[in-house]
Each structure stands twice: as structure tokens, then as C-alpha cells.
Amino acid sequence: MLELVGVRHRYNGRVVLDIARFAVSPGAGVAIVGPNGSGKSTLLRLLALLERPSEGEVRLGGVVVAGGNAPRAGAGPRRRITLVEQRPVLLRGTVRENLEFGLQVRGVRRAEVNTRVDTVATRLGITPLLRRRRHELSDGEVQRVAVARALAVEPDVLLLDEPASSADRAAAQTLYRALAEERARRPLAVCLASHQLEDAYRWADDVRALAEGRLSPVTPENLFRVELPASASDGDLKHVRVGSIEIAATTDKTGPAILAVPPTDIFVSREPLASSARNVFMGRVTRLTHHRPGAVHVTADVGVELVAVVTEEAARDLGLTPGGPVVFSFKASAVRVF
């Protein structure tokens, strides 16, 4: 298991990551979702042992491999974890030489190197690129080569930072299929950072949200960066403008904050209902998606895009369809502020 424990990481004195615990279990598929600048890439670089946390520890199999009193992580632990950066670079030489690099540093025999390179190139559909050099490739091709290069060394943990950001739809499908095949073949843990929820939900077993360097206690939908007023407007309620609506939240915080509405705390109906909910918004269904058996994610435009989760049975009974009317209700106390 690869884990961060009590990590506070700073750049120029500013805390960019503050995580009590984050773990990637063997064979797990974890997605980290968050907006640009939320700390996803930093988190991955710490997990990849490319940076040493300013505070806290990185543990691999229970052993501290970075931070604390551990010396800088050597090649041994790093060889079990491989990172593909958001904008990867290829080393000098051909694509084949790039794929061979990690195997050569591990002292893999020539025949085995050739077999592994050819296999992974076939899986990622990059065989025609093997003789090319980096300046002869598009951004999408570089990204696929980088993933192939990482898979070639057969790490225990593969860290991917926005792996499909430069890929077209077909290339992204090839990439995710290759990852799925690899995970079916051996216990490979994959930790992927993305700002696309759909990709994250499509294949990750566990989706975590990251906002301003902190892991959100809720799922990644319905996260908003807001400015909280200094004083409450109605008892201990604060009304915060998000998009074209005002969300009522119970908090004593002021200033910049992240506001989160857990999708499971949103009550979905066709018409406004008499209830204690202080947040009632009418809108139209924009999307219905099935991420897990038995659950439907209802995305609606209620002045801002919100996502609620209902059972398939409830969705059917309510007759929810894209474009149809919907009412989202939730209590002020359900709104998380952090």
C-alpha cells in the first residue's frame, strides 16, 4: 500500500497540500478529481517519491520511504511507482529507446526488453511510432508513448496526471482499455488525477475530491469556490451566491471557502414540497448517468449545475428525463463549508 500520512507540503512557505491520510491500496483504482491548481499534480509527485514532503511521511508497504527521518527515496522504492505527468516529455532518442529506458535501468535482458516493448506498443497502438523521435510526434502521441513507457516497467502503482488531456476520444478509449487490460492481467494500482468526473467515475473504484490542497470530505460533485460574508443574514444562516442562485449554509466561517453539497443529501422531486429545507431550486434535468448499479446521477441546471444521486426506482417513479422539470431541495445544514 502506498500512503501519505500527515502531509503538509509547502512551496515558498505557502501550504499547497494538507492531507491527514491518503492511501492507494494494491490493485485499487483511485481517481482524484479537482479543479486546476487544487494540488493534484503535487499530490502525485509526492506519491511518486519525486518530491519530499515538507512535513509528514510517504509510506510504501508500511515503510517510510520519504519524509520523516527517511533519507531521500532511492531508486528501489521509486521503481515500484511510476508517474505519467500531465504534459509528459520524451527523452532523447526514438520512441523505442524511450520504452526501453526503464527496462534498461532495471537490468532487464535484451530479449525480454524487446518482447515487453513490442507488447506494450501493440496494446497502446503505438507500434508505427516506435522509430520516430519526439519532435515527430503530436501531443496526443507523446501522451500515449508516455503511458506505454510507464506500463513497460510494470510498476505496482501507476500514477496518471490527466492522462487523456491531449488525446482524442478514440485515443482515450485505447488508453483506458489498455489500463483495464493491464489491471485484469496483474494487480496494478492506478491513481489518476483528472478534472473530468465522467472519466473518473467510468473506471475508478474510489473517487476523491481535492480542493485547495485538501481532500474534500464529500464526493467531487457540487464543489464551489465562494466568498463567505462576514455576518450571518438570517440567524446563523449565511446566504452565498453561486452562479445565479443563493445557497443557504450554516457556518461561522468567513472569507474564501469551498462549499460542497453532497449529492446524496439532495432531495429530488418534480414539484416543490413543503419541508424544512432552506434550499429549494427548480430547474431542468440536463443529464442522467448510471455510474453504479442501482444508482442514477441526476444532473440539473437549477441556475448552477448540481448533481443529485437517486435510486433507479426513484428516477423511474419521478419520470425523470433529460430536459424535464425537476426540483432539488436540501437543508442548510447539509451544505459543507471548508
Next chain:
Amino acid sequence: MDFLGEGLRRAVASLLSGDAEVYGIALLTLKIGLIATVFACGLGIPVGFVLATKPFWGRRAALTVVNTALAFPTVVVGLLLYGLLSRRGPLGGLEWLYTWQAIVVGDIVLAFPIAAALAAAAVQGVDPRIRRTAETLGAGRWRTAWTVAREARFALAAVITTAFGHIVAEIGSAMTVGGNIRGQTRTLTTAVALYTSQGDFGLALALGLILLLLALLVNVALQTLQGRGHA
């Protein structure tokens, strides 16, 4: 302007006739230049690498010292070295004063900061993702350094040519610790200075042209080596 034409004629004649003294001076200069370049770059480039890549206490101060040393007057280096190598100096036992070895030591001292400062700049210019990529693919310290060096090869080749150019063009230290002894420590620059002071502009110019030719040859050789590489 006559002396320029005369100088050129003397230069060509000396080269074509195989003038033993001229060739002796040129070969000694080449020998000193190559040996000093190997040592200065062999020490300076790794130091530059460390300065560019390893965070350590005092790194910024070390970079400032190295950059300041770039402007160290050659004659002052010669003077300090003279004090060290003279009979009463701490290194007097070596008996290197007025030998070509003393010139080499002076040139190493002068070229080391050039190699270190320029190598640090060259390595800092490499995309940091190259280093991270090598590391995340499992490369150890040396393989990572080699991978980064390969990316900075053009800039590092420029470091070597600059160091060599500085060494063969240096006169202050060579004159002070070498003594400009005919057949033993007379280099192209000290010879040019001597013949100019004696009014033999032709020979001085001939030697100056050979010096330029030497620098040109080394540059061409390095560029040829670089040309064999691909992106």
C-alpha cells in the same frame, strides 16, 4: 598596415616551413590547453551539476562565489600561485615554479569557475520534467545525471569550448608562474607578448593567427561530435 601584411606572410611561411620553434610553442600551448581543460571541466562540470540540481544550505552563496570567480584577474591568480609554488611557499617542494605544470595549475584555477558556472546554467536550462521522467522510470543518481547531461549536451559542449578558449588565450598567470622560458614554458600568448615588446610584429602576428587557428580547430572538432547526435 605593412606589418599586418608582413605578419600574415610570416605566419603562412612559418606554418608551411615547419618552423620548429613556432610548432613547439603551438604544441606546448595545445598540450597545456587540453590538460587544463580536461581537469577544469572534469571538476567544474560536476560541481555545476550539483549547484544546479541539489538543494543544500549555502547553495546560493556558492553560486555567487563561482560567478564572481569568473572575473578573477589572471595575473592575480598567477601571483597567488607564485606564492604557493615558490621555494618558500607551501607547495615549493613540488618544484613546479617556471614549469608547464605550473601553467596548467593556474589555468585550471582560472577555468574551473567558468566550467562550474556555465555548467550550472546549462543544467538549469534543461526542462525539469526530464529529470523527473528519468527518476520515475527508475533511474539511479548517475543515470539520471547522464540523462540530463544528454539533454544539455550542446550547452555543455559550449562550456568546454569556452573553458579551452579562456585557457589558451590566458597570459597573466602563464607569464607569472611559467616565466616564458624558451623551449620550456613559452606559450602562444606569452610568445606574442614577448615578440611584440621586441618589435617583431610579424612573428607575433603569426603566433596570434596560430592561436586563433587552434581555437577554431577545437570548436570544429566539438561541433562535429555534436553533429553526430540527434534530438
